[in-house]
Amino acid sequence: MTIPQETLDVLARQRIEVPSWAYGNSGTRFKVFGTPGTPRTVQEKLADAAQVHKYTGLAPDVALHIPWDKVDDYAELRRFAEDLGVGLGTINSNTFQDDVYKFGSLTHSDPAIRQKAVDHHLECIEIMGATGSRDLKIWLADGSNYPGQVSIRARQDWLHESLSKIYAQLGAEQRMVLEYKFFEPAFYHTDVPDWGTSYVQVAALGEKAMVCLDTGHHAPGTNIEFIVAQLLRLGKLGSFDFNSRFYADDDLIVGAADPFQLFRILFEVVVGGGLDEDSPVAFMLDQCHNVEDKVPGQIRSVLNVQEMTARALLVDRDELRTAQEGGDVLGANSILMDAFYTDVRPALAEWRESRGLPADPMRAFAESGYLARIAEERVGGSQSSWGA
Numbered sequence: 001m002t003i004p005q006e007t008l009d010v011l012a013r014q015r016i017e018v019p020s021w022a023y024g025n026s027g028t029r030f031k032v033f034g035t036p037g038t039p040r041t042v043q044e045k046l047a048d049a050a051q052v053h054k055y056t057g058l059a060p061d062v063a064l065h066i067p068w069d070k071v072d073d074y075a076e077l078r079r080f081a082e083d084l085g086v087g088l089g090t091i092n093s094n095t096f097q098d099d100v101y102k103f104g105s106l107t108h109s110d111p112a113i114r115q116k117a118v119d120h121h122l123e124c125i126e127i128m129g130a131t132g133s134r135d136l137k138i139w140l141a142d143g144s145n146y147p148g149q150v151s152i153r154a155r156q157d158w159l160h161e162s163l164s165k166i167y168a169q170l171g172a173e174q175r176m177v178l179e180y181k182f183f184e185p186a187f188y189h190t191d192v193p194d195w196g197t198s199y200v201q202v203a204a205l206g207e208k209a210m211v212c213l214d215t216g217h218h219a220p221g222t223n224i225e226f227i228v229a230q231l232l233r234l235g236k237l238g239s240f241d242f243n244s245r246f247y248a249d250d251d252l253i254v255g256a257a258d259p260f261q262l263f264r265i266l267f268e269v270v271v272g273g274g275l276d277e278d279s280p281v282a283f284m285l286d287q288c289h290n291v292e293d294k295v296p297g298q299i300r301s302v303l304n305v306q307e308m309t310a311r312a313l314l315v316d317r318d319e320l321r322t323a324q325e326g327g328d329v330l331g332a333n334s335i336l337m338d339a340f341y342t343d344v345r346p347a348l349a350e351w352r353e354s355r356g357l358p359a360d361p362m363r364a365f366a367e368s369g370y371l372a373r374i375a376e377e378r379v380g381g382s383q384s385s386w387g388a
């Protein structure tokens, strides 16, 4: 098959941000397995991330988490990244690893702790100035474990108050994206559990505040593409955190568990203008690799997104509309399925080669010997992992 030129034009400008934490060791509460060559510093994480871009041309930016990726000089870190051929992307304001936030951060009942969390976000905004980042991504671990433990209602008001203070300090070109998640680490209630709450909070702030949709943060059976369609309709879909899940917030390779779901999500993105040239939607991975090699895990992930984007763009939307409006239930369904079942891999491989990229990025990376080299070079020190 040949991929139409207008589809290739969209694919040529596709950018998928990768997270620095994907390159560090991570695991479950049972065990964190070490991998030889795992980065010991944020600079080594950036070097690994640059490999993903080198072999795919898809991932020119790396998201940082503060304080995990704290350094003294962010302008210098930016230059270091640029020398590697990548930029620094979204800044994530982690407020989930400090004892002081045990009972909440931006929603804590103590105004002094709320202010401390607000100040941390203001520091993140300053960092964004030095790194050249557009987006501040806020995900809160805030919530409670037992009915009656906290005032659910008061915390929504405190959240609004805290977010307003942060929003007021955003620069003209900067944005805030508020990520929702229905549970974990809190198991009874979470302060930003769903897209509706995130939407209500960001809508109250203004244009520069949008929703971040993490594909792993929904209850089983949730129709995520519906949420995508609705947020695009409302002009409030700011970004995606892509990953895939079977049971909870598994952070597995995007498109691995359910490529059809990824296709359906990307189709709604296409329909809603999320891939248009002036689209405000940022595409990111939010994954970790516990047992597989991390750099190839990220390469596989961005390729999965590219492949499903290509298939979503192949849907004949004129024909689909005709079938939909004519009440042709099965005809409409098969137009969508025809695109989903089209194997775009050989055509994408050819296209990649025509742009000076390897036809098979997974194989080219494996043959480069990079993993063996870092395993040999990165000895001593302590391997970076969660929180380090």
Ligand code: PSV
Pocket: 021, 092, 139, 179, 181, 214, 241, 249, 286
């Ligand atoms: C929370 O589960 C989350 O999805 C947020 O995006 C965090 O920044 C990330 O995972 C890493 O903990």
Ligand code: MN
Pocket: 139, 179, 214, 241, 286
């Ligand atoms: Mn996330």
Ligand code: MN
Pocket: 181, 214, 216, 217, 249, 286
């Ligand atoms: Mn998550």
